[in-house]
Amino acid sequence: MQDNPFQPDAARDERPEFTRDELGLANRNSGALLELLSCDITPTGTHYLLNHFDVPVIAPDQHSLTLEGAFHAPYSLTLAEIMAQPQITRPVTMECAGNGRAGMDPRPLSMPWIYEAIGTSEWTGTPLAPLMTRAGPKDSVQDFAFIGADFGYDKGVPHHYGRSLTPAELAELDVMLVWGMNGAPLLPQHGAPLRLIVPGWYGMASVKWLTKIAALESRYTGFQQVETYRFRAHDDDPGTPVNRIHVKSLMKPPGLPDWFTRARMLEAGRVTLEGRAWSGAGVPIARVEVLLDGEWHEAELTGRADTYAWTGWRADWEATPGAHDLACRATDAEGNTQPLVAGYNTGGFANNVVQRVRVHVA
Numbered sequence: 055m056q057d058n059p060f061q062p063d064a065a066r067d068e069r070p071e072f073t074r075d076e077l078g079l080a081n082r083n084s085g086a087l088l089e090l091l092s093c094d095i096t097p098t099g100t101h102y103l104l105n106h107f108d109v110p111v112i113a114p115d116q117h118s119l120t121l122e123g124a125f126h127a128p129y130s131l132t133l134a135e136i137m138a139q140p141q142i143t144r145p146v147t148m149e150c151a152g153n154g155r156a157g158m159d160p161r162p163l164s165m166p167w168i169y170e171a172i173g174t175s176e177w178t179g180t181p182l183a184p185l186m187t188r189a190g191p192k193d194s195v196q197d198f199a200f201i202g203a204d205f206g207y208d209k210g211v212p213h214h215y216g217r218s219l220t221p222a223e224l225a226e227l228d229v230m231l232v233w234g235m236n237g238a239p240l241l242p243q244h245g246a247p248l249r250l251i252v253p254g255w256y257g258m259a260s261v262k263w264l265t266k267i268a269a270l271e272s273r274y275t276g277f278q279q280v281e282t283y284r285f286r287a288h289d290d291d292p293g294t295p296v297n298r299i300h301v302k303s304l305m306k307p308p309g310l311p312d313w314f315t316r317a318r319m320l321e322a323g324r325v326t327l328e329g330r331a332w333s334g335a336g337v338p339i340a341r342v343e344v345l346l347d348g349e350w351h352e353a354e355l356t357g358r359a360d361t362y363a364w365t366g367w368r369a370d371w372e373a374t375p376g377a378h379d380l381a382c383r384a385t386d387a388e389g390n391t392q393p394l395v396a397g398y399n400t401g402g403f404a405n406n407v408v409q410r411v412r413v414h415v416a
Contacts, residue, residue, distance in 0.1 A: 058377065059312040060319050060414055072156075076166045085170025091306040091330050094174070094359055094366070095145060098236045101173030102257075103243055104150050104165060106215055106278075107206030110263050114239075114247040119231075123269040126190030133247050137233055139180035144230075144253075145363040147174040147332045151256035151283055151296050154396070154405030162402035169304055169409055174330075174363055177251050178234030185231070186224065191269050195221055199274040200250050203263035211277050217259050218274035219252070223297075228253050228362070231264070253362035254335040255297050256404070258283050286400045293399075299334030300406040301392060303342055303367070303384035307411050318413045325371045327353075332364035333386035340389075342367040345381035345408075347374075353382070373415045383408045 057064055072080075084103045086096055120130045150171035155162055165171075186198075201216040219227070230251040233240060240246035245262030252259040258278065268274075284293035306328050309320025331339045342353040346369075356366035367382075383392040396407040 058414055059315045059317050072166050073163065076163065079165045083165055085167065086173050088170060088304060088307055091304055092328060094363075095176055095236060096173035098175065098238070098241065098244075101175055101235075101244070102148075102150055102153075102171040104152070104171065104257065105204070105243060105262070106208065107204040109242050110203040111242060112203060112247055112263060117247045117265075119248060119264060119267065121185070121189045121267045121269070124192045124195050124271050125269050126192060128189055131185070133233065136180065136185075136231060136248065139185070141178065141180060142230070143176050143178040143234070145174055145176050145359045146251055146253045147172070147299075147330075147362060147364040148251075148257045148260065149299055149302070149332070151258050151403045152401070154407060155402030157396050157405055157407060158398055158402050159396070160398070162400060164402060171257075172304065175235050176237065177230060177232045178237075179230040179232035179251065182229040182231050182250075183224070186267075189269070191221065192271075194271045195269045196272055197221075197270045197274045198224060199266075199268040199270055199276065199279075200261040200264060201266040201268065201276075202245075202249075202261045203265050208277055209281070211281070213277045215261065215278055216274070216276040217261050217283075218270075218276070218279050219259070227255070254299060256283075256299055256334075258296065282401060283403065284401065285403060287398075289400060291400075296401075296403045297334075299332065300404045301331075301333040301337075301339075301384050301386040301390045302406040303329060303331035303339075303382045303392065304409050305329040305344070305380065305382045305411055308380075308413060315412075318411060320373060320413060320415055322373050322375050322415050325373045326368055327371055327380070327382075328366065328368040329382055330364040331355075331367055331382075331384035333384070333388075333390065336361040337386045337388055337390075339365040339367075339384055340387045341385045342369075343383050343385075344369045344371070345379070345383075346371050347378065350383075373413070375415050378413045378415060380411045380413055381408045
């Protein structure tokens with residue numbers, strides 16, 4: 055048990071835990087506020103944010119999207135022409151592939167996410183499939199590369215951020231071209247004026263500042279496709295791709311926070327715990343369990359707004375004086391359950407270990 059931070063003489067652990075470069079990344083990027091897990095839709099300013107390079111500033115009236123390569127009828131569209139396509143708005147939960155990286159041992163050096171790289175927004179745009187059909191991909195196409203306007207270096211390699219989807223993946227996924235977020239135009243940091251949304255996959259697939267879709271007759275070998283976002287056991291392991299979101303749940307921290315440790319204080323008595331759970335590929339959540347006083351109890355599921363949106367849950371707890379470690383774990387309809395111990399891969403990806411919350415009851 056750690057010391058109670060709510061005591062007047064509580065000591066702080068002053069030892070450095072993260073590198074200066076990681077702190078710089080944490081200042082550029084941001085996570086959701088867990089106390090807002092009670093919201094079905096994450097307020098735009100608290101949706102998680104991760105950008106690899108500088109944010110491009112693109113005037114909407116100067117933006118165009120080009121479909122090129124192995125298409126029978128390649129073409130370009132202005133943003134106005136894209137926005138004139140049939141419009142849809144749907145809530146989609148998006149999670150960064152590196153969410154939970156800080157909980158791995160050893161901890162990979164990168165953006166030091168704990169739990170907060172998550173958010174659910176109502177995305178407004180148009181389905182991608184009809185625009186791809188109009189261009190007429192050739193039978194020889196093996197990959198579609200989606201290229202953003204952001205450009206920089208990673209491990210000494212200069213490149214535009216880009217990711218790809220195979221024809222089979224594109225046929226299975228409800229991919230959207232998006233220009234709106236929560237009833238307003240996209241913000242620059244969230245990919246304005248146009249981005250991709252790949253529901254059910256980790257956020258790295260949803261390319262921002264989208265400028266080009268290339269139909270390729272060989273597999274895409276861009277840096278962000280083959281050099282990173284792969285599950286590797288060691289540096290020489292070719293690995294397997296990161297794609298579908300792993301089942302996960304989070305608890306809204308109950309009570310009042312300690313400023314430094316984020317530990318919680320609350321009064322004894324009945325407390326309603328609540329949170330969110332989600333899984334990839336639109337697979338629904340079958341069960342959420344909450345660890346209370348050393349035993350797992352099944353929570354009540356309160357529903358989800360759409361196929362790709364997270365599910366709410368809640369559970370009552372009779373809080374007794376003392377220190378308690380709470381936890382929650384989700385199981386999806388395919389039987390996938392969150393682990394109690396974090397696994398490891400060199401990139402720190404897809405850590406869906408259960409969340410633990412230290413609570414001090416007065």
